[in-house]
Amino acid sequence: MSRAELPPTRPGAGSPGTVRPSQAGCRVAADESSALVWLSGVLEPAEHDRVRDALLARLGERPGPIVVDLGGLRSDRPTVGRLLAEVRRTVCDWPAADLLVVDPAGAVTGVAGELAVHPHPDDATAALARTPMAAVLTEELTPVVGAARRARELVTDGCDRWGMPELTEPACIAVTELVNNVVAHAATPMTLRLAPGGDTLHLAVRDHSRQQPRYAGLAPLTSAGGRGLLLIDTVARRWGSTLLPDGKVIWCVLHTEDESHWHHD
Template sequence: MSRAERPDARSAPGVHNGTIMPMDVQCLVEADESSAVVRLSGVLEPAAVDRVRDALLARLCDRPGPIVVDLARLRSSGATAGRLLAEVRYTVADWPAADLLVVDPARTVTGAAAAQLSIWATPDEATAALARTPMAAVLAADLTPTMGAARQAREMVADGCARWGLPELTEPGCIAVTEMVNNVVAHALTPMTVRLAPRDDSLHIAVRDHSRRQPAYAGLAPLTSTGGRGLLLIDTVARRWGSTVVPDGKVVWCVLHAEDEAAYQG
């Protein structure tokens, strides 16, 4: 067994399936590129929490849809693991189609954290629940930071709203995604991933880039200003929006609701 596979490895980063994964003290995070399962093993001590959180956020950035977090080989207080997983789930709650399904056969996670998580007794049960996720209702595209990126993103929003029966969100969705993409083109200057998905009567949009520079929103821009209105436009059309720092960049997201458009037009 290699050092990266041993749960008692203490100093080197874990390597699984050719990918370096965060590791600290006795905690190892293992992710298989061929599946949505992430396994935590060893001891999750307080010093490891930030790195494990980053690993989970990175995994949710890199693949569309929920992930399964298997705690079967984790030796930790349920309180520590529960708080960490509940925090991650809360952080990605408004990302398109993002979620955590937790496998906790020993029922170590209890109390308030358990109430905030989707917990299953076995990997098979969690995988079956994952299979019921409507992943067909997720659109994603990798774009370069060029002038044509916003047009491609708008086309994707229009296509998604037509597929999902949300025509009233086409215009506000295009406004929001244009500003989100143009911020990357103007400021981050990195490749980006645009992802969107429906949820009930809402549209969730996220743009992930590779700059940790956070967007700055200062409210209304002066009338004499030639810029600075991008975030104001997003704030106007979206019920919620935000920016989440991830290990190698950020995710800017927003949520638009059909009933808000109906009320506005009425």
């Protein structure tokens, strides 16, 4: 099983693919063919943000949960537990994203029940198998005018196959704004991902610009533009933007019980 060092999250931290020696701090490595991520070495307080960002980047790269193995880590487990719980809270509304922990030492027992902790990688893998990952649709889009149309097609397909046609219209409104925001402001390639979650639909667009969207509330009727985030705020019960080392994820969650707002007489 091959391991790849996750890219550094700040200039000067090394180059992508570099193996960081354990004495230099906490090493974060991932198996490119599976959900496994390993933390090894010593997690110093100054490295908290780097490790968090590396885990968020991995979750942004692939759909579904990741399994974080702490077997090679020589750090205070409660501190590591708090970091992992923070990452899990951050991605809880992303499409089909989650985090499981492998802790052979048994020192991480969960932070207020927020972490699923297993003693061996096989146990975590078995837990994933017992909980089938939600269906996920993913599309790579270029920042061109037609991107939003393709995004709406994917959303319509997802709402149809997952039995939530009542969310088609509001979800198309939301995804149009998410994608057009990238086209107009980030101008980078993007990844659209969507997944059901019970009676909810989770949408996310990952781009490669760290410029955060700006939301100033209700815009004057006389203003030109600036209503994109207002539309998302109107159709989605929750939405937000999470910075990654080389960009961001903008996400939103729509609920089927809110669909009455979108019925036409």
